[in-house]
Amino acid sequence: MKLIRYGEPGRERPGLVDADGALRDLSAHVEDLSGAALDPAALARLGTLDATSLPLVEGTPRLGPCVAGTGKFVCIGLNFSDHAAEAGAAVPSEPIVFMKANSAIVGPNDDLRIPRGAEKVDWEVELGVVIGRTAKYVDKADALDYVAGYCVAHDVSERAFQIERQGQWTKGKSCDTFGPVGPWLVTTDEVGDPGDLGMWLKVNGETMQKGSSKTMVFGVAELISYLSQFMSLHPGDIISTGTPPGVGMGMKPPRYLKAGDVVELGIDGLGAQRQAVKADL
Incomplete structure (x- = not known):
């Protein structure tokens, strides 16, 4: 299934995309795409519904984040071997979290807002993994059983905040609008192998990133198992698994986003995003 949330910010409703690409309302069957509704067994029950019997959503409403109730947004750095090479960094021996x-x-x-004082806003298309049930001390062999589905995640980064200021990476990654997710939460049965998905990103129509999750250093199952040794992963938590090469910081000379730019990005089978870049209010 391709699950979505649509409507104004803070008032999104759950829905799904039917076989013809039409948007259907799911609110009679689930309150939101969060918590227990993300359990793989609960999603399987939704999958038995006749999509054509669900109310058709008219028009083209705003799409919200494809999952609600996210408690943790965990990111993995330098997780693509070819991206590590462009950054001039060694391939990590353990995930960088x-x-x-x-x-x-x-x-x-939604609009991508350049924060005040920003100098080096960069792009990163990433595979997002949405957790469906609580995972703690999980074995790699069982790790994918804890996944609700996958989505496109844009790990927008302000490199000056991230690298040139004191402290850790978090403040360069956490500005408002720096975490677009969606359009769809695609259930695991429809995705197949998350380690074999094409990924791309364009700025103003020019291809900047073109890669594949094949070059991930640590795959999805390994990441879930690894993280679950240090923290419990809960339904709705998102793991952003790293980016392929082609980020602005790696260009010669570096290239960064500015107001007026348009960023488009997508992953095979998971849909595409489009953000207009604007100065923060």
Whole structure:
């Protein structure tokens, strides 16, 4: 299934995309795409519904983040071997883990706001993994059983905040609007192998990133198992698994986003995002 949340910020309703690409309302069957509704068994029950019997949503409403109730937005750095090479960094021996504030989460087509004082706002298309049930001390062999589904995640980064200021990466990753997720939460049965998905990103129509999750250093199952040794993962938590090469920081000379730019990005089978870049209010 391709599950969505639509409507104004803070008032989104759950829905799904039917076989013809039409938007259907799911609110008679689930309150929101959060908590227990994300359990793989609960999602399987939703999958038995006749999509054509669900109310049709008219028009083209705003799409919200494809999952609600995210407690943790966990990101993995330098997790693509070819991206590590462009950054001039060694391939890590263990996952590099940092957190992105969940207040950064927005819908897939919401405006991307350049924060005050920003100098180096960069793009990163990433595979998002949405946890469906609580995972603690999980074995790698069982890790994918804890996944609700997958989505496109845009790990927007302010490199000066991230690298040139004191402290850790979090403040360069957590500005408002720096975490678009969606358009869809695609259930695991429809995705297949998360380690074999094409990924792309364009700025003003020019392709900047074109890669594949094949080059991830640590795959989805390994990441879930690894993280669950240090923290419980809860339904709605998002793991952003790293980016392929082609980020602005790696260009010669570096290139960064500015007001007026348009960013488009997507992953095979998971849909696409589009953000207009604007100065913060």
